Amino acid sequence: MMLQAENVSKTFRSGNRDLTVLKDIDFRMNDGETCAVIGPSGSGKTTLLGLCAGLDRPTTGRVRLKDVLLNDQSEDALARMRNExxxxxxxxxxxxPSLTALENVMVPAELCGSDNARNRARALLTEVGLEDRVHHYPAQLSGGEQQRVAIARAFINQPRIVFADEPTGNLDEETGAHILDLLFDLNRNEGTTLMLVTHDHELTRRVQRIVKLKNGQITNAQPSTVNH
Ligand SMILES: Nc1ncnc2c1ncn2[C@@H]1O[C@H](COP(=O)(O)OP(=O)(O)OP(=O)(O)O)[C@@H](O)[C@H]1O
Ligand SMILES: [Mg+2]
Incomplete structure (x- = not known):
C-alpha cells in the first residue's frame, strides 16, 4: 500500500464560521496505481491532495504514506519524508521567484544532498521542452512554461508517488499530451504512483481509477463512464 487515508475530515475556520470541506474520506492507493480526482471547483480536490501528501494535517482521521503514519510526524520529519x-x-x-528555472528544479535534490542535481535538472527541463529557458526566472516564463518547470521539479528526486494538481491545466493540447506521456511513462517504467487532480478528459481516460468529490465525500466512477 502506497497511501492510506482513513476517516479523514478537514474543517477550515474562517472568521467565526467553520467550513467542513472533506467529511470522513476513506481513500487508498496501491503501489504503482494511477488515480484522478475530479469534482467541481471548491469541492476539496486540492485540500485532499495536500492532506495525502503530508502538506497539511487533517482535522480528524489518519493518513499513512508507505507505512508511516503522518499524524505522528514532526514538521521536520514530514518535510524530509515529502522530499524523499x-x-x-x-x-x-x-x-x-528569485531562482532560475534550473535552480528551482535543483532545490529538492540539493535539500537531500544529491551531487548530480544540476545535470539531472537540465535533463528534466529538456524533457519538458524547456532546454532554452533554463536561466529564465519564473516571471520571465509563460504560465505553461512555469507549469512544466514545476513538473520537472516534482520528478527530480525520483519520487515513489507524484501528486499533481491540474498538471495540464495551462498547456495546449500537444504540450499537455507530452506531459501526460512523461507522467505515465514514469508510472510504467518506475512504478511511480500517480494521484492527479484534473478536469482534462484525456487524462481521466488514461488513469486506472477516478474518484469524484462531491459535498466533501467521495463517489467512485469508472474512467469510461465518468461524467464531468
Ligand atoms: N486555508 C483555507 N482556509 C479556509 N478555507 C479554505 C482554505 N483552503 C481551502 N478552503 C476552502 O475549501 C474549499 C475547497 O478548496 P479546494 O482548494 O480544495 O477546492 P478545489 O476542489 O481544489 O477547487 P478548484 O477546482 O477551484 O481548484 C473551498 O471552498 C475553499 O474556499
Ligand atoms: Mg484546486
Missing part, C-alpha cells in the same frame, strides 16, 4: 518520497505539482506552481 513524493513529488508535488501545485496548481499555482509555487516556483521560487
Amino acid at each position: 518520497l513524493t513529488g508535488f505539482v501545485f496548481q499555482t506552481f509555487r516556483l521560487l
